[in-house]
Amino acid sequence: MRSRDTFRRAIAHIAEAESFLIVPHLHPDGDALGSALGLYHALKQIGKTAVTVVSHDSVPEIYRFLPDWEHVQLEHPHHTTYDLAIVVDQSQLSRAGKHERLARAARAILQIDHHMPLEPFADVRLVDTAAAATAELVYRLLRAMHVPLTPEIATCLLTGIVTDTFSFKFPNTTPRTLRIAAALQQAGADLSFINEQVFETRSFSAVKLLGLALSTLQRTSDGAIAWVAIPRRAFEEAHAHEEETEGIVNFVRSQRGEQVAMMLRDSPNGTVRASLRSRGKVTVAQLAQQFDGGGHENAAGCTLETSLAEAEMILVQEARRWMESST
Ligand SMILES: [Mn+2]
CATH class of the missing domain: 3.10.310.30 (Diaminopimelate Epimerase; Chain A, domain 1)
Structure with missing residues (x-):
C-alpha cells in the first residue's frame, strides 16, 4: 500500500460523498462490526447525515454493547445508489452476501481491510495485511481526517482490535497495535469492559x-x-x-x-x-x-x-x- 497517497484518496472520496453505505462481512465479527460502527459514528460526527450500515447477518449477541449496534440494518432500501460504499474487513465482495450488488452499484467503493488481497473490487484499496485489525486502519484514516475520537468511536475500534488479536495474545499484535489501543483507551474506550463483553459473556x-x-x-x-x-x-x-x-x-x-x-x-x-x-x-x-x-x-x-x-x-x-x- 502506497500509504500516504491511498489515505489521501480515501479522504477525498469521503469528503465528496453525501450518501454512504457501510458493509461488514457475512457472519460479522467484532472487527467487521467495530470498524463499520466506528466509521458510522465518525461520519455522523463530521456532519454526514446519510449513513447506512447493512449486514447480511444480524449482530451477534456478544457485540450488542457496541454503541448504536441497532443501526445495523439487515435489509437495504431498494432503488438507492450510494455515493460511496465502504466495504470493511473483507477481501472478496461476495463476503458482503446479499448486499454485494448494492455495494457494487455505488458510485465509488472504498475497501478497508487487512486480509490477503483476493479480488480488486474497489476504487480505493486501503489494505494492509500487517495491520492486526481493520479497526487499526480505520483509526489511522480517522486520525488523518482529524476526526475527534469520541468514546463511542473508541469503543467500536478497540473492540475490533481486541477481537482480532484475541486480546493482544496473537502474534499479529504489533507495537503500533498497542499504541493505537492506548490512544483508544485514552479516548474513552473501556478495555476491561470490552474484554468482558467479548470473551466472558457467553450464553x-x-x-x-x-x-x-x-x-x-x-x-x-x-x-x-x-x-x-x-x-x-x-x-x-x-x-x-x-x-x-x-x-x-x-x-x-x-x-x-x-x-x-x-x-x-x-x-x-x-x-x-x-x-x-x-x-x-x-x-x-x-x-x-x-x-x-x-x-x-x-x-x-x-x-x-x-x-x-x-x-x-x-x-x-x-x-x-x-x-x-x-x-
Ligand atoms: Mn479483521
Whole structure:
C-alpha cells in the first residue's frame, strides 16, 4: 500500500460523498462490526447525515454493547445508489452476501481491510495485511481526517482490535497495535469492559455447544494437527446458533505441540464451514484459498460442499500436505 497517497484518496472520496453505505462481512465479527460502527459514528460526527450500515447477518449477541449496534440494518432500501460504499474487513465482495450488488452499484467503493488481497473490487484499496485489525486502519484514516475520537468511536475500534488479536495474545499484535489501543483507551474506550463483553459473556447454549464440540476433539498421531467437527445435532442439543461457535477454535489451538487447529461445523445449508488456525511458520491462508476461502497467515476460513466426515478427511490430508511443504 502506497500509504500516504491511498489515505489521501480515501479522504477525498469521503469528503465528496453525501450518501454512504457501510458493509461488514457475512457472519460479522467484532472487527467487521467495530470498524463499520466506528466509521458510522465518525461520519455522523463530521456532519454526514446519510449513513447506512447493512449486514447480511444480524449482530451477534456478544457485540450488542457496541454503541448504536441497532443501526445495523439487515435489509437495504431498494432503488438507492450510494455515493460511496465502504466495504470493511473483507477481501472478496461476495463476503458482503446479499448486499454485494448494492455495494457494487455505488458510485465509488472504498475497501478497508487487512486480509490477503483476493479480488480488486474497489476504487480505493486501503489494505494492509500487517495491520492486526481493520479497526487499526480505520483509526489511522480517522486520525488523518482529524476526526475527534469520541468514546463511542473508541469503543467500536478497540473492540475490533481486541477481537482480532484475541486480546493482544496473537502474534499479529504489533507495537503500533498497542499504541493505537492506548490512544483508544485514552479516548474513552473501556478495555476491561470490552474484554468482558467479548470473551466472558457467553450464553448457556454457547458453553454447552463448546462442551459438545470439544468432546469431538481429535488429533493426528504426531499431534501436529488437531480438530473438532461439530455435527448439526450438537447445535440442536445445545439449542445453539451458528454464531455461537465463535472462539471454539481457540480452545483447540491452545493445546501444547499442535501446529494447525481446525474447527469444522455443519451449516444449515448443507455445507461445512471450517475455521483454521496455525502457529509460527505454518500458514493457513493459502490452505483456505484452495477451497475458495481466505484470511490471514495464521487464521483463515473456508467452506466445503461435502459431508462433515468427508470435509474432515480432506482438510486433515491437505493440512498435512501443506505443513510438509511449508517446513
Ligand atoms: Mn479483521
